[in-house]
Each structure stands twice: as C-alpha cells, then as structure tokens.
Amino acid sequence: MNIFTISSKNLVRNKLTTILNIILVAFGVGILSILFLASNQIGNKLEKNAKDIDLVVGAKGSPLQLILSSIYHIDYPTGNIPAKDAYQLAHNPMVKRAVPLALGDNYNGYRIVGTDTTFSHLYGLSIQRGGFWQKDLEVTIGSTVASESKLKIGDSFFGAHGLTGNGDIHKQHAYLVKGILKPQGNITDNLILTNIGSVYKMHEEKHEESHHSPAAEAKEINDKQITALLIQYKSPMSVILFPRMVNQSTNMQAASPAMESARLFSLIGVGIDTLQWFAVFIMAIAALSIFISLYNAMKERKYDLAVMRCLGASKSKLFFLVMFEGILVTLIGACLGLLIGHIALEVIGAYQESSQAKLTGLTAVPQEVYLIWIGLFIGAVASLIPAMQIYKVDIAATLTKDR
Amino acid sequence: MINIKSLSHVYEQGRRIKFPDWEIADMEQWLLLGASGCGKSTLLNIISGLLKPTHGEILINNTNIYDLTARNMDRFRGRHIGIIFQRPHLIRSLNVLDNLELAAVMAGLPIDQERNLLLLKELGIIGLAKRYPDELSQGQLQRVSVARALVNKPDLLIADEPTSSLDDENAAQVIKMLTSQAKDNGAALIIATHDQRVRDHIAKTYLL
Known part of the structure; x- marks a missing residue:
C-alpha cells in the first residue's frame, strides 16, 4: 500500500472516466506514431531505392x-x-x-x-x-x-x-x-x-x-x-x-531522383501536417478531459484528501498523489497509443495493394520516445491545477461539515 | 498529557470564543459538552492540530504543537492522535482493511496487519475486512473508523459527535467500544457530544 496503489485503485473505481481519458490519449499518440513510422519508412524506402541513381x-x-x-x-x-x-x-x-x-x-x-x-x-x-x-x-x-x-x-x-x-x-x-x-x-x-x-x-x-x-x-x-x-x-x-x-x-x-523525391515529399507533407495537427488537437482534448475529470473529482475527493491529511499525510504527499493519477492515465494512454499505432500500421501494410512500398508496424523510430514524454507532460499539466487544490483545502472545515 | 492554557479563537466573522483552561492526564476519559455551535468542533480541531488558535497554547506530551512545522505537525497527528469524525469518511476506493493500512502508510509507519485484523475482530467487523465502504451500514462504517483511529496506537483518541447519526443500539455499542478500546490501547479519550445517551458512560466533563 502506497501512493501508487491508492492512485490506481481510485482510477479503477472511476473506470469509465479513466477509460475515456486513456482512449483519448491513446488515439492522439497512436495517430502521431503512425505518422512518424509511416513517413520514416516511406522516406527510408525512397532513399534506399534511389541510393546510387543520380x-x-x-x-x-x-x-x-x-x-x-x-x-x-x-x-x-x-x-x-x-x-x-x-x-x-x-x-x-x-x-x-x-x-x-x-x-x-x-x-x-x-x-x-x-x-x-x-x-x-x-x-x-x-x-x-x-x-x-x-x-x-x-x-x-x-x-x-x-x-x-x-x-x-x-x-x-x-x-x-x-x-x-x-x-x-x-x-x-x-x-x-x-x-x-x-x-x-x-x-x-x-x-x-x-x-x-x-x-x-x-x-x-x-x-x-x-x-x-x-x-x-x-x-x-x-x-x-x-x-x-x-x-x-x-x-x-x-x-x-x-x-x-x-x-x-x-x-x-x-x-533527378533527389529533387523529385523531395518534391513528392513536400506534396505528401501537406497531408502529414494536417494529420499531425489533428493528432495534437486530440491530445489537447485529452488533456482538457483529464483536467476536467480530475477537477470535478476533487469536489468529491476533498473528503478523502482531508482524511488522509488527518491521518498524517503531508500536503506535498497528496499533491503527488493527484499528480500521479493524471500522469498514470497519460502514461498508460501513451503506451497503448504506441501499441495501437504499430498494430494499425502493420494491418495497413497487410492490406496494402502496392507491394512496392509496404509499411510495417514491427519497427520503431527514436521519436516515439518523445511521444511517451509528451504523454507524461500532458498528464502533469492537466493535473497541476487540481493538485494545487490540496493546498487550499481546509481540513477542519471539510471534515466537520456534513457531506 | 494535554495542557490547554488561556486559549481563545476568533472566527473569520469576528466572533470570539474563549476556552477555559483544561488539563488531561494520561488515559483519562473526558466528555466535551456544549450546545451545537458553541465551539466544540473548533476546540477539537485545535487540539488535533488542524486549526491554529488565535491566542494561547496547547501542549501535548509537553510539545507545543503549533510550534511544529506543517509537515511535522501532520506526522505528529498521524502518530499520536486518532480522530473519529461525525461521519466515517472512509476512502471509498479502498476496502476496509486497506483503509486501516492507509492510516499507517500516511503516518509513515510500517503496516502491522496482525494488529489491524485484531482490531477488526475486537470491534466485531472482521467479516467485513474485504468489503468496500459503499457496502456497509452507518454503524459498521463508524466501527471501521474507530478501528482506523486506533491503528497507529495513538496517545489520544478524539471523537467528534460519534453517535449523532446512529440509532440507540449502535450508539451504545460505539461508546462502549471507544471507552474500552481507549483503555486497552492506553490512550486518553475525548468525546465531544450533545448526545444525552453518551453522558452516563463517562464521568469527567468539560463544559463549553
């Protein structure tokens, strides 16, 4: 029993909200990872096939x-x-x-x-x-x-x-x-x-x-x-x-293959940019949703947190408890998103007609690590304000009042 | 063990309450009486270290608790004071046993599962160890909160209107439990109440 188990048990208790938030993060991260992987693979293929041709x-x-x-x-x-x-x-x-x-x-x-x-x-x-x-x-x-x-x-x-x-x-x-x-x-x-x-x-x-x-x-x-x-x-x-x-x-x-591939890539690039913004938009909605659900939950959890303060927990401990919940959701979401991205790309690859530029989800690119970091960052940002409420809660008043 | 000297508190609205001096020895059991709204809860919050009084001092085991830093105060409260509220206030996402363990964890003490089970057994709720708060009745919840207050072997047990939401039978049981558990655990006991049913069980009274 520690802060982490308390957080995760609370998340499990609010299953639906937790699942919604995880899915939002996962979709955002999933789309971004598909984009990363696909543009990386297409770029690689273009380069490899045109390697020695001037x-x-x-x-x-x-x-x-x-x-x-x-x-x-x-x-x-x-x-x-x-x-x-x-x-x-x-x-x-x-x-x-x-x-x-x-x-x-x-x-x-x-x-x-x-x-x-x-x-x-x-x-x-x-x-x-x-x-x-x-x-x-x-x-x-x-x-x-x-x-x-x-x-x-x-x-x-x-x-x-x-x-x-x-x-x-x-x-x-x-x-x-x-x-x-x-x-x-x-x-x-x-x-x-x-x-x-x-x-x-x-x-x-x-x-x-x-x-x-x-x-x-x-x-x-x-x-x-x-x-x-x-x-x-x-x-x-x-x-x-x-x-x-x-x-x-x-x-x-x-x-010249070099010039034409660059031109081709700039044409595809418009689509990739649009999708990228779409993914960023989904991630922003995920952050907002996590923020709202944590913030709303604070009304109810005020009692829980006041009780924990009474039992001897310091403010900073509870601050991290709330922060950890938000971060845990986005971390799970980010990992799930990467998984979805890879599986989706593998499926896309399997259904692709042109065998020349087959995509695969079985490789990874270094940028994907950033996606996990971005996930953690979003979780931290979204839960910061709710977590700050800890410092405002008047334990005595909260616990004396009836629910 | 507790010394209250020239204590007074001014509310935000400007109302001022003066508390008579009070001395509580080890393992003494007191009743804190007074009509509602006369400052019972305020005094309990002050003694628990949750509310800083405007004037005066309060010594627990010769420590002036409002000289402690916020973090140390939280820790001191967790280890030395067990609090039972009018409402049980259990963590709803944790089962009964986890709620007891939480008390130890939050106070930074090791978990003593044997003691927790023993407490549940003595309070007659061992069968509920794996149940969640939502599944329990008010009387059962109040027993769990008594057990939780006792987990860290506190020197002082504070109960704020523990019987107000209970029927006669449960009220009598909770009072009996509080007095006997306080005695068995070597803790002093303060019960704040305006409930007539409690008066017969405890001799010493402090009137506000």
Whole structure:
C-alpha cells in the first residue's frame, strides 16, 4: 500500500472516466506514431531505392512520373525513348554507369523489367538460388516475388501486358525462372528481371520471331525503344551539366531522383501536417478531459484528501498523489497509443495493394520516445491545477461539515 | 498529557470564543459538552492540530504543537492522535482493511496487519475486512473508523459527535467500544457530544 496503489485503485473505481481519458490519449499518440513510422519508412524506402541513381532519362512528360515508374516502379512510364539515343547517352564521358530499362509487362502485379547486367551491379544484387538470366525469356525473380507467387527455379509463366492485372496475357512466349535473388530490402525484391530482348520478343509480331540471328538481333535492339535509362555520374560535377545537356539537346528528359523525391515529399507533407495537427488537437482534448475529470473529482475527493491529511499525510504527499493519477492515465494512454499505432500500421501494410512500398508496424523510430514524454507532460499539466487544490483545502472545515 | 492554557479563537466573522483552561492526564476519559455551535468542533480541531488558535497554547506530551512545522505537525497527528469524525469518511476506493493500512502508510509507519485484523475482530467487523465502504451500514462504517483511529496506537483518541447519526443500539455499542478500546490501547479519550445517551458512560466533563 502506497501512493501508487491508492492512485490506481481510485482510477479503477472511476473506470469509465479513466477509460475515456486513456482512449483519448491513446488515439492522439497512436495517430502521431503512425505518422512518424509511416513517413520514416516511406522516406527510408525512397532513399534506399534511389541510393546510387543520380539521374533518370526517359520520355518527355512528368519528371515525377518518370522517377516513380523507373525507380520505385509505382506509376506508369512516361513513354519510350529510342534505344539508339539512350545508348549514345550511356557512352557519354560523364556517365559512369547507365542501366537501360524496358518496362511494360507484369506477372500477377510484379513488374517484369528488361535490363542488362549493369542493373545487378547498380543495386548490388546477389543470387540466393540458381543464377542470373542468360538468354531471352529467362528471368531472375526477387525474393518477395518468389515467396508470394510460389515460383520456383525451373517454373515457367506467362507475362501479361500492362503494369497491373492479368488482362492481356502474352500467350506466345513463356518465361522460365532461372534464379532467385537474395532479399535486398529494396524494390528489387518485387521485380522480375530479364534481358531487354525478352521484352522485345513479347511485343513483336508473331512472324518475326522465327528468323533472326544474334547479330541481327543486336542491331534490331539498336533500332528499338526502351523505357528509361538509370544513370550514375563519374563525378558530382555533372549534376549541373548533364541534365541540361539531355533536356536541351535531345528529345528526352532527365529527372533527378533527389529533387523529385523531395518534391513528392513536400506534396505528401501537406497531408502529414494536417494529420499531425489533428493528432495534437486530440491530445489537447485529452488533456482538457483529464483536467476536467480530475477537477470535478476533487469536489468529491476533498473528503478523502482531508482524511488522509488527518491521518498524517503531508500536503506535498497528496499533491503527488493527484499528480500521479493524471500522469498514470497519460502514461498508460501513451503506451497503448504506441501499441495501437504499430498494430494499425502493420494491418495497413497487410492490406496494402502496392507491394512496392509496404509499411510495417514491427519497427520503431527514436521519436516515439518523445511521444511517451509528451504523454507524461500532458498528464502533469492537466493535473497541476487540481493538485494545487490540496493546498487550499481546509481540513477542519471539510471534515466537520456534513457531506 | 494535554495542557490547554488561556486559549481563545476568533472566527473569520469576528466572533470570539474563549476556552477555559483544561488539563488531561494520561488515559483519562473526558466528555466535551456544549450546545451545537458553541465551539466544540473548533476546540477539537485545535487540539488535533488542524486549526491554529488565535491566542494561547496547547501542549501535548509537553510539545507545543503549533510550534511544529506543517509537515511535522501532520506526522505528529498521524502518530499520536486518532480522530473519529461525525461521519466515517472512509476512502471509498479502498476496502476496509486497506483503509486501516492507509492510516499507517500516511503516518509513515510500517503496516502491522496482525494488529489491524485484531482490531477488526475486537470491534466485531472482521467479516467485513474485504468489503468496500459503499457496502456497509452507518454503524459498521463508524466501527471501521474507530478501528482506523486506533491503528497507529495513538496517545489520544478524539471523537467528534460519534453517535449523532446512529440509532440507540449502535450508539451504545460505539461508546462502549471507544471507552474500552481507549483503555486497552492506553490512550486518553475525548468525546465531544450533545448526545444525552453518551453522558452516563463517562464521568469527567468539560463544559463549553
């Protein structure tokens, strides 16, 4: 039996008020923790996937769309660019590495990416089982694709035209799974990689496929189109020169992932700000509610507190008794809120359709510790004035009067 | 053990009450009589250290209690004075046994559960140890508050109109309990009352 048990027993006695206050705090903290976690994870993902990519060159259109489609594999591509022009750029002296991408098909929502070996160098890919694709129509699949679509090495499947859905299936050619990648923790877990030739093959007219030699094929590729080119510079100096050169002297556009992600984040930021204020508003209501319930309870508890004073408790002891009650409510609320936030985010993640940016509630961010502190602070502020009443209570008058 | 010298108190409204000098020896039992509104409760509050008198001094065990700091005064009251109010004033969120333990905790003394159970047994309410105040009758509540006043083995037991809200049977029992418990615990006893039913049980009277 001590101050803490007295406080908690009193809270248990006033169950409904206590629960209401805890829920209010929990909701405020829960929303804030979801925001913290989600913006942190999205930020991390954006950063991780664009890590070594300095520039994306693609067809003219929205630069953000170009970045989203060719780095994050979320949006639709802006269009195609002539492969010839792209390879010309790739051999520019400022370019250290250029990765061609040919998009357009999917398998059960996983995008099939036609590219070459530079892609695996760019993302530092390594193989878990099997090997990289060698010939046309051979694919290497990301770890998530393997685990969720149950594809194994040696399996074959048909790709579908478009980036989502199974509407228009390319029945004439089947892909063959040659290898599975190790989990990378980035977008490549969700991709199906193959060579560019396979993608061309899918979209050729049927009669062409029978008669071309490897040499003709290489030439053929040069006459064809690709979707985008991921570029890594030799030196940071090129940041200014190269994009301008592309935008002015070619028919293509260059988009910087860093700039576009920042723009995207500032767009999302408005929503996050609104939600943040909403959460702060809920927390303020929680504080007010705790204040009102403690303050009202003081009318009744005046007797209890006067009795405790009579039994020998000092004013400061009782001051802490009341303070502790408020703080206990917000502390429980804050912890519950964090739990709700994590569970909610995990549930959101489980129902999310785009496998590319899946959210999870199983990680924590350091800012969450602040949420607990904020909870404690709100409890302290809300119970300060009620607790001050202790110093005003006239014990003699209170106890002599009838209830 | 208690010495009251030239004590007087002025109320906020300006009314002044002068209290006759009073000396109470160890384990003496006194009745504090007077019509309602003549200052009985005021005097009890002064003796309990809850209300600072305007003039005069009060010594308990040769300590002038109004020389103590507020914190020490609270502690002194908790350890040496047991108070029984007109209304029982139990903490409603705690059960009977916890209410008794609270008295020890608030006075900063260790909890002596054996003694608490013994007190409940002597007062005939051992069966109510785990019940909450809301579930008890007035008579039972008043017994619990007597037990609570005795928890810390006080030197002085003060009861303010302990019988006013009780029927004859309960009133007689509570008075009997108070006198015998005060004796058994070696405490002096002051009962303030205007209740005729109490007068027969205690010889010494102090009239206001």
